[in-house]
Amino acid sequence: MLAIIYTHWHIDHSSGAKILKQQFGDDIPIIAHERTLSRLKRWGDPEVLLPTKTIDDDGVILRYGDMNIELNYIGYGHTNTMLVPRFPKQKLVFAVDFANNDAVGWRDLPGWYLGELIAMQGRLNKLDFDIVAFGHGMPGDKDTIRRQIKYYTDLTTQAKRALQQGLSEDEAVKVIEKNLSQYKQWRFYDKWFLMNIRGAYRWAKENNT
Numbered sequence: 001m002l003a004i005i006y007t008h009w010h011i012d013h014s015s016g017a018k019i020l021k022q023q024f025g026d027d028i029p030i031i032a033h034e035r036t037l038s039r040l041k042r043w044g045d046p047e048v049l050l051p052t053k054t055i056d057d058d059g060v061i062l063r064y065g066d067m068n069i070e071l072n073y074i075g076y077g078h079t080n081t082m083l084v085p086r087f088p089k090q091k092l093v094f095a096v097d098f099a100n101n102d103a104v105g106w107r108d109l110p111g112w113y114l115g116e117l118i119a120m121q122g123r124l125n126k127l128d129f130d131i132v133a134f135g136h137g138m139p140g141d142k143d144t145i146r147r148q149i150k151y152y153t154d155l156t157t158q159a160k161r162a163l164q165q166g167l168s169e170d171e172a173v174k175v176i177e178k179n180l181s182q183y184k185q186w187r188f189y190d191k192w193f194l195m196n197i198r199g200a201y202r203w204a205k206e207n208n209t
């Protein structure tokens, strides 16, 4: 029994089903959150196949013989279309794009709801698992997720503080780069860390209530 699961609508995670179907059969279901279906319909790329079975926020348990796959919806930290597949027997969970293994976030975190992202990573760690696989990079465990929570908490706390002190975005980048130098060894630090600061600063400005 085969199934294709789209974790969320982003094209780098919803392309390729055509090739899998050519290889393994046209009757394989494509399972996704219901908002992934509506988002992909609007996107309208004929190369990206639409889901054939949709799940709502309540999630579902798929049963394949003696193997269960739980599909959980645990928040909108990285689009509101994210399914978190968990294999209870293998104690394995998939956290695609809303967490990573000792890596900073993508560019200036476009469309990342940082407060919700941290809450979502916390909800992830309440699930029962030993191994977490990511959409990009090597797998990790609950400590990996704890380090991600610490990173995004540090980043947003610093951004809010900079805003309270009346710093401009450029000034905030300089100060926060110095204050968070402990993340220098993380992947993509050189490429995206300063952009992460800008994203967090703008997020803090928009959510400054």
Ligand SMILES: [Zn+2]
Residues within 6 Å of the ligand: 008, 010, 013, 078, 096, 097
């Ligand atoms: Zn994504």
